[in-house]
Amino acid sequence: MKRITVSKTMQVILCLLILFLIVFPFAWLLVSTFKLQKDIIKWPPTFWPKHWTFKNYSAVFERIPLAKYILNTVIFAGFVSLFSSFFDSVAGYAFARLDFKGKNVIFNIVLLTMLVPFQIVMIPLYIELNLMGILNTFVGLILPRITSAYGIFFMRSFFTGLPKELQEAARIDGMGEFGIFAKIMLPLCKPAFITFFIFCLTSNWNDLIYPLMMTSSTAMRTLPAGLAIFVGEGVRETGPALAGALISMLPLLILYCAAQKYFVEGIAVSGMKG
Amino acid sequence: MIAAKSSFLKKAFDKDRVGYLFILPSCLIILVFSILPLLASFIIGLTDLDIFLATPNFVGLSNFQRSFADARVWNAFANTFSYVLLTVPIQLIIALVLAYWLYRPTWFNKMCRSVFYAPVLCSFTAIGIMFNLLLNSTVGYIPYVISLFTGRVDALLSDVRYAMPIIVFISIWKSFGKTMIILVAGISDIPATLYEASAIDGANRTRQFFHITLPNLLPTINFTLLTSLIGAFQVFDVVYVTTGGGPLNSTETMVQYIYYRGFSMPYELGYASSMAVELFFVIAVLVLAFKCILERKIKNIY
Numbered sequence A: 001m002k003r004i005t006v007s008k009t010m011q012v013i014l015c016l017l018i019l020f021l022i023v024f025p026f027a028w029l030l031v032s033t034f035k036l037q038k039d040i041i042k043w044p045p046t047f048w049p050k051h052w053t054f055k056n057y058s059a060v061f062e063r064i065p066l067a068k069y070i071l072n073t074v075i076f077a078g079f080v081s082l083f084s085s086f087f088d089s090v091a092g093y094a095f096a097r098l099d100f101k102g103k104n105v106i107f108n109i110v111l112l113t114m115l116v117p118f119q120i121v122m123i124p125l126y127i128e129l130n131l132m133g134i135l136n137t138f139v140g141l142i143l144p145r146i147t148s149a150y151g152i153f154f155m156r157s158f159f160t161g162l163p164k165e166l167q168e169a170a171r172i173d174g175m176g177e178f179g180i181f182a183k184i185m186l187p188l189c190k191p192a193f194i195t196f197f198i199f200c201l202t203s204n205w206n207d208l209i210y211p212l213m214m215t216s217s218t219a220m221r222t223l224p225a226g227l228a229i230f231v232g233e234g235v236r237e238t239g240p241a242l243a244g245a246l247i248s249m250l251p252l253l254i255l256y257c258a259a260q261k262y263f264v265e266g267i268a269v270s271g272m273k274g
Numbered sequence B: 001m002i003a004a005k006s007s008f009l010k011k012a013f014d015k016d017r018v019g020y021l022f023i024l025p026s027c028l029i030i031l032v033f034s035i036l037p038l039l040a041s042f043i044i045g046l047t048d049l050d051i052f053l054a055t056p057n058f059v060g061l062s063n064f065q066r067s068f069a070d071a072r073v074w075n076a077f078a079n080t081f082s083y084v085l086l087t088v089p090i091q092l093i094i095a096l097v098l099a100y101w102l103y104r105p106t107w108f109n110k111m112c113r114s115v116f117y118a119p120v121l122c123s124f125t126a127i128g129i130m131f132n133l134l135l136n137s138t139v140g141y142i143p144y145v146i147s148l149f150t151g152r153v154d155a156l157l158s159d160v161r162y163a164m165p166i167i168v169f170i171s172i173w174k175s176f177g178k179t180m181i182i183l184v185a186g187i188s189d190i191p192a193t194l195y196e197a198s199a200i201d202g203a204n205r206t207r208q209f210f211h212i213t214l215p216n217l218l219p220t221i222n223f224t225l226l227t228s229l230i231g232a233f234q235v236f237d238v239v240y241v242t243t244g245g246g247p248l249n250s251t252e253t254m255v256q257y258i259y260y261r262g263f264s265m266p267y268e269l270g271y272a273s274s275m276a277v278e279l280f281f282v283i284a285v286l287v288l289a290f291k292c293i294l295e296r297k298i299k300n301i302y
Helices: A002-032 A055-063 A066-097 A103-113 A118-132 A138-145 A149-160 A164-172 A177-188 A190-206 A209-214 A223-232 A238-258 A261-268 B002-044 B062-068 B071-102 B107-121 B124-135 B141-150 B160-188 B192-200 B205-233 B237-242 B254-263 B269-301
Strands: none
Touching (some): A002 A238, A002 B071, A002 B124, A055 A066, A055 A238, A066 A103, A066 A149, A066 A190, A066 A223, A066 A238, A066 B002, A103 B002, A118 A209, A118 B002, A118 B254, A118 B269, A138 A209, A138 B002, A149 A190, A149 B002, A149 B205, A164 A177, A177 A190, A177 B002, A190 A223, A190 A238, A190 B107, A209 A223, A223 A238, A223 B124, A238 B107, A238 B124, B062 B269, B071 B107, B071 B160, B071 B205, B071 B269, B124 B141, B124 B237, B160 B205, B160 B237, B192 B205, B205 B269, B237 B254, B254 B269
C-alpha cells in the first residue's frame, strides 16, 4: 500500500515538473510583451518587467497589417478544414466500409502520398498554380488542401471501429449507400469530424512555408508567414515580434478552451457507445 | 420473389461501384496536387532546371551521381536520421507513460492533459520567436539559469554539441501532447472489465500496463508511430526558425538542404529535386518496412 503512495507521489511531482516546463515559456512570453526593449535585452535577464508598457502591441499593429493577416488566416484555415473534414470522411468511409475493386491499391497510393514532404512537391505545385492562374488567390491557397491523405487515414480508422451491424441493418431496411452515409454514419462520426476539423485548422493556421510560397502580396499573407517575414527582415525590436507571436497563438488557444472536449473525446467515441 | 431477387442484384451491383463515387473528389485532388507534382519532380530531377524556368536541359542521372559524392548530402541524411531516432522513440515513450498516468478523468489529470496539449496549437514561427530569445546566449533566461549552476554562460543554439539536442527538445516539447491525447483515447477504449479481472488475479499497475494496456493499445501505437515517423523525416520548420541548419551544418536536415539548394544562389531546382526524390524513396522504403513489421507483430499477438 505504501509503495503505491510513493509511486503516486512521484507521478504527481513529475507531472508538475512537466507542467512547469510547458507553462514557463508561455508565461515568460506573456510578461515580456509588456517589457520595454531595454528590459528585454538586459543581462542578467529578469522575469518581471521594471516598467509595464502596452507599446509593443500598438507597435506591431503599426508595423505590419496584423488584422488583415488574422482575417486571411481565418479564411484560409477555416475553409480548408471545413472542406477537408467533409471530403476525408466521405473517402475514409468508402475505404473502411465499402467494397470495390482496387480499394487496397488506391488506399496504399493515398497513404504513400502522406510520405511526400511538401518541400518535394512545392516547386511543381507552384508552377501548376501559376499555370492555372490562381497563384496568390484564396482559391489557389485553399483548393490543393481540400483533402488530405492524413484525414482519409484518420477517418478510415474511425469508421473501421464502428460496428458493421449498423450498416447491414440499414441495408436490409432498403437504404441506399449515400443514405446510409448521410443519415447514419455522418451523425455518428460528428465527434471525429470535429476533432479532425480542429486538427486541420491547427495545422493550416500554423503552416508557414505553404502560404509563404503561394502568396506574394502582403494583402494575402497569413499570420505565420507575415510574422516570419517581419522577424526575418532583421528587425532589432524584439518587443513587437513577441507581441505578434502571442497574438498569433491566442485565437487557437481560446478556441481550445471553448471546444476542448472534442480533442479528447472525439477519437475514442464509437457508434455503439452512444 | 423474382422482383426481390433482381432488386437485390441491382443493389449488389450498385454497392460494388458506389465506392468510387465516394473517393472521387479526394482522389482527384490528390492526383492533381500531390501525385502530378511528385511525378513532375522526378522529371525535374533529371534536368538542370533553375528558378527562372528557362530552357532546362536533360542531364540524365548526373544529378544523382553528383549527390552521392556530395558530403553535405551524407551529413544531412545523418542529421535527419539522428533527429528521427531521438525524437520518435522519446516522444512516444513520454506520451505513453503520461497517457497511462493521466487517462483517468480526475481534475488534476484533465488539467495536465489540457496544458500538455497547448503547445501543439502554436506555430513554429511563434515558438521559434519565443525560444530564440529564451535561449539567446546574451539575453536569454535559460543560459542565465544554467550559468547560476555552472558559473559560465554557454552558447546553446550556436554550439555544435547542443544544437541538435535542443532542436529535439523543442520539437518534443511542442508535439508530445498530440501523441499523448491520441493514446489517452486509445487507453480509455480498453474495456474496464479486463483490468478488473486482472486485479482479481492480483496484477499490479505495472503488470497491467505490460499485459493489458500495451497489447490492446498496439493498433493506436502503430498509427501514432507511423505518422510521427513520417513527420520526423520531413522535419523543416523547427530547424528553420531556430538554427537555420547551423552551426557548421550540424543541424541541417535533408529537407533543409533541399530547400537551400533550390531557393538560394544558384537556385539549382534540378539538383534539389533529385535529392527530394532520394529522400522520398528512403522514407517510403523505411516506413513500408516498418508498417509490415508492426502489422505482423499485431497479428502474432491476437
